[in-house]
Amino acid sequence: MLRSAPSHGALAIHPLIRNLQQHDRLSDDECRVLTGAIAQTKELAAGEDIVTEGDRPWVSTILVEGFAARYKLQAEGTRQISAIHVPGDFIDLHSFLLKKMDHGVSAITPCTLSTVPHDALAAIIEEHPHLTRVLWLSTVIDGAVHREWLVQMAAGQAYRRTAHLFCELYMRLRAVGRTEDGSFHLPLTQFDLGDMLGISNVHVSRTLRQLREEKLVTWKSGMVTLHDLERLRQAAHFDPTYLNLQWAER
């Protein structure tokens, strides 16, 4: 398993740390502080809410295993997903500052979660400026992903958005070691995918058929396979810059 990757000590490294290390180096001290701030682990079944709109959380949550989605419910009863999270993501770090959640987050597959008390985050800000910047960065990258989704929603067709989403998920999952050779596990329904892409489940089916016929993507029993990443990237106009998977001094 991935969590068995050797750490700075002999212990398993937490997926959050692995994620943050994508962007900048963390010192041993910073890793210790972060590990010490992570309080507990819990399990949630698919469909359960991790945080609900209107909540005022006193902890922030890290996704360790599974897929989670941020969503808003519309007056018409539809659900629009504004972000999908993969293992290692700090799901609601922003609730530390916003205080009141303006959207919900739900487990769309069974999930394993860790939490960090807001007190511990406040202490990090007092004493660890570099670690503060790295955490801040993770919320800023969240924003960058929102921007890209926004642009895709407003300017792209369903076909292109779908291809784009598969590209993004592949890159993000590869960065945390959850892919193998062009394929990854994505146990969602086409309803979920429609809520992400802003299209109906019916049109998801049509779009997937097209991707299948063009031999770009197949999706069978929860396993996505990208058959030609380069052609898919072109079809999606996908440019991974916004994911900020580059390493840099922050």
Add this chain to the structure above:
Amino acid sequence: MLRSAPSHGALAIHPLIRNLQQHDRLSDDECRVLTGAIAQTKELAAGEDIVTEGDRPWVSTILVEGFAARYKLQAEGTRQISAIHVPGDFIDLHSFLLKKMDHGVSAITPCTLSTVPHDALAAIIEEHPHLTRVLWLSTVIDGAVHREWLVQMAAGQAYRRTAHLFCELYMRLRAVGRTEDGSFHLPLTQFDLGDMLGISNVHVSRTLRQLREEKLVTWKSGMVTLHDLERLRQAAHFDPTYLNLQWAER
């Protein structure tokens, strides 16, 4: 003029400080530090780029006067605007952490700008934890606005999105004292508005006509008037929670 509002000293208060004070109290000391970090002021003509995609800025920019838009250019040559900024907004604070801009920002009207060197921001993070949280908050609110736009793009019709945008702009401009009695100055073209709403300029015209016929909004020579804010709010399904204009300890 607004900048003549009395400050903690005898000096004019910077619009950024007024903006941040919407969310949490800043101490006199924090105001001084922030004011001291603000380096210079420059003017830009409408249409000029404040920051260009791919840049690696060493300063972040504050909008003092005018309107600015974040945008991405698409392969087809279209421009999608992902955010609009009003006076007092920290336009690209996130560039301090992202290092490389994944989008451009341009002045869509003549603009007055201040800048803050990234060095000064780093110093603030070292020494002023509460001020750090307030600045961090402002990037997190940016993200919340992106989420709301994303949801509107994906789930809403053009008519509703347009109404929603007018509601949002009214609230944000009112918060910085740029409205009077249901109206505000918005000297954009319908092309600009279309790039924001993800619709064609032609359809902007049709949508505005509908809003005009329903006596909700008129827009003439750069001045927007909302004739019935409550009915407009309902038509737009507008809920201002995401703007986080509430005051709270952060």
Add this chain to the structure above:
DNA sequence: CGGCGCATTGAGGGCGGTCAATTGGTGTGG
């Protein structure tokens, strides 16, 4: 006065919506 950019309006078409029927996979009970 002519040019130019922005706004308006109409015509025709495509993407993606809803509604509805059918298929297929899976778990449960007989």
Add this chain to the structure above:
DNA sequence: CCACACCAATTGACCGCCCTCAATGCGCCG
């Protein structure tokens, strides 16, 4: 082992929002 229920996925028919293309009106400036 089969019947049945149930849910996800597929496919077709029809329709509406918003697109593009194009023509016209309007205000501003050289």
